[in-house]
Amino acid sequence: MWGISNYKSSGEKAVENIADIQEVNRLDQHLHNSFKNKFLIEPSLTRLLVSFQANKTQPIYRWYKYKEAFSASLVQLLLAKYGLTQGKILDPFAGSGTALFAASDIGIHADGIELLPIGQNIIDTRRLLNSEFTGDDIHRLKNWINLKLWKQFEHQLTLPELKITQGAYSPETQTAIEKYLAACEQENPQIQTVLLFALLCILESISYTRKDGQYLRWDYRSGRGSGKKSLNKGNILDFDDAITQKINEIINDLEPPTQQIELFPTHKPQGKIHLYKGSCLEVMPCLPNGSYDAMITSPPYCNRYDYTRTYALELALLGVSAKELTHLRQEMLSCTVENRPKDLLAINQNWQLALSVAENQTLLQAI
Template identity: 60%
Template sequence: MQYTTASTAVLSQPPEFLSTIRHLDKQLHDRFRNRFDIDPTLSRFLVSFQGNKTRPSYRWYKFKEAFSASLVEHLFHKYGINAGRILDPFAGSGTALFAASAMGIDADGIELLPIGREIIAAKQILDAEFTPEDFERLCQWSTLRVWKESQISVPLPELRITQGAYPEKTKKAIEKYIGAYQVENSRVQSILRFALLCVLESISFTRKDGQYLRWDYRSGRTQGKKIFDKGEILEFDQAICEKINEILEDVSPNHQTTLFAAEKLQAQIRLFEGSCLQILPQLPDSTYDAILTSPPYCNRYDYTRTYALELALLGTDEQKLLRFRQEMLSCTVENRPKDLLDINPQWATALAAADEEELLQAILKYLEDQKAQRALNNNGIPRIMKGYFYEMACVIAECARVLKPNALLFMVNDNVRYAGASVSVDMILSDIAEKLGFYVERILVLPNGKGNSSQQMGEYGREALRKGIYIWRKL
């Protein structure tokens, strides 16, 4: 498939800014032309959660932003990474960590949000700490439905944006379930809480939809909005029993089958809690043999909203929610600018690399012009665009520092489009990377590009945007 360079938009006389963007994009494309590789072995199934749907342990929680364990295995086998220690600065649900560990490679991860950390911790407990007695107790919870006889109910933690998320009968069942598992030992308690996290969306009135939670018409919260029917809302007892049984089927010594036998971890996993902008500078130089990661995309998705049900259950209050939102890599219109030099004065070189990236600066000028003309659907778009690339420049600089010489960095990311201008995230970040100690070996591109939002297509026409994997080598 032939990919175009930056969009000229569907206008009879393209604005001067768009002409400049098109010209600079073509220049950069010509420079990287021989590095692009449309790889027929790659698919959306491989670079998304879809590839995990039938994989033991990876299938338990539907972390929609994850790539597949098969992708990790494919890249590590192809590029000869079979020992040492790897890093994922945006660990999410830990796919890179667990896939690497199963291959005998030590893995470190950094994760800010409690939901990702809880998924990783639960899998580690099941792999290394669970006893036969614990597995038996988990079986009893499913077969006897222990919570139904509980006399203890614990109020369900809520945020403003999660109030009314469940049918009243379901909410009461959840509260009895929470009350019942609190008398179990810490290991069983962790897994029962994890199982609950796995089913919250399926038993609620909500569905994750990128930038927010979408509410079913039965919730009573959709007055004046477009009617949305999410389909079947599962009964609590059915959903939680099926999830507990799925976990048991994958990992219990008494329940494993040939089809579903979870990979046993062979190597160490360490998880650092917090923002990678805070944690990366604390890691020692030349430590890692590879980095494999997928940062948040520059697409306005707000994970503090889409994972609000889970964050509320894990004890996140309104103040913590706001803090998480600001500590995340800038990717939403609510992100305020970060004082990056205050975080790390050593990042002056990284910020200069972003300053010098001509295509990025042209896009930022165009978006500021669109803002001045009141042509943007949200005035925060120029701010998040600048924050995203400048913060990513700092992340790239730190990745170069902590990698061993000649080691590889693999990054899964998408190009985006705002106000009719396609933003070649792959080339902009690759250009910055080459200023900060990397050589761009390949930009692997999926054969089929992704589409645009209906608003973008309506105003500017459809254009395929590249989705790919960047492969950079530390010089």
């Protein structure tokens, strides 16, 4: 809609843009007025509750700080409010799986769909730790931090990187990570999964980068991102300290204090969790009708927020190639801001109604 003709002067275009914005505001006001009586202000839904912040103090949920996550308390509050105590829920944009685990904790089954390998890894590892991890495995993890096994290892594995992650760590940190990866290879698959996950949890804190909105910002010490965009990140954690602390946190959360076990010996039934890996656009049409009692989700905004950039360190470590990264990014965009009605209908004819609602929504079209 902007700058329809190339032959207009910049002054004429500016006037046109102001007129467009005024039209958007008018339509917005109109829509707001039509739904005025439906809006409710719910004071209990504070920023702390709806965002990831509340998870930071919750055992297990605090392991990986998924910035776009909502809190487990919010999910449980909603389930309680709508009286859902059994059955099955769906989260088609599962992220780190908050909705799935919060539902499962109170005995509700949960299916999730997630496109990005980082979210998939978080969910898979938590499921493993919930069910198949044994006392022996915990003992092995304790061994890892007591003996700092990676430090005794001579051999190194090359840390996979992408163009946008080059130079993300100091040379000492990079060597420590590469020794750690090589040492991990000696372990059984379960321990390997948890050790890799622990590394994913600390990557940002030991790197020169910080996740910021829709991209990575680079600390001035990295030599990248000079000028206005460079940042002073403050303390960059030492690899040995950070990984020891993270593995300790995981062990502590998995082993409740003995006193607590004796006082509350109950074993709560947990709901089953299933994760579909891929785009919800492709997966959802294949799900059987009427199989869910509720859907709890937080979709990406309809903008160009690029998760593949924000999570580039993690995706590189997980072995995602540059080509795969572009593909993931395209799959995300085609679900939101770059979706094309023709492609959507090719996936599922039943979306015609939703598409015509969007097409006839004047405010959406004006934007």
